[in-house]
Amino acid sequence: MELADQIILFVIALIANLFSAFSGGGAGLIQLPVLIFLGLPFAIALATHKVASVALGIGATIRHLREGGLEPRFALIMLLAGLPGVLVGANLILRVEDRLAEIALGLLTIGLGLYSVLRPQLGLQLEARHRSGSGPLLGGLGLFLIGVLNGSLTSGTGLFVTLWLVGWFGLDYRRAVALTLVLVGVFWNGAGALTLGLLSTIHWAWLPALILGSLIGGYLGAHLSIVKGNRWIKRVYEVITILVGLQLILKGG
Structure with a gap:
């Protein structure tokens, strides 16, 4: 591959x-x-993108671990509920082509x-809710369904996780974005990348540039989200969700 193409990647x-780490998804x-x-076919592009997305999670994790605030309880729920959904979704995507879903x-x-x-005022302050009784179970079910989307579709599912953590569990945007980037970025995308890599093909020649850009962008975006705070994250989140939605609709049309 030409050097110019590597620089573009x-x-x-x-x-x-960078924008994904700031808003909680949408890379x-x-x-x-x-x-x-x-020039990559869809399945190969998706598998390659998933591998690079793990670097986003690692870059963001390095910054967020320095700041603290990652709650182990939610991390465990996201792993136990989300990872099975990711594996289901990654097995479905290579068999199903349905633009109506997009x-x-x-x-x-x-x-x-x-x-x-x-x-x-959504997500500007921590407002703990659904932390006992059936709340965590229903919250986990929601994360499982989002995990299926994460494994089977191309972009935007981290945004679903972010808003689910804000809306259902009452986290503020900064905490929700941190959990999304670490758990979805590293573990969910890692599981999806491994599954797609076994079922499809990864274009290894393009990964060095993608991984380096994702790693640096993830770190810088996480730093900006910590420095700017909830109100800025909320605004960027709203812009990114609308752009991702439009992209999916136009692609599906």
């Missing part, structure tokens, strides 16, 4: 993952279409952004 990965909005545009997902993603816009 690095810059795209840096930009996409695939930019990164995956570029891989396809540069259009529906796009509309739902836009709905997430509008929901946040219409609730000005």
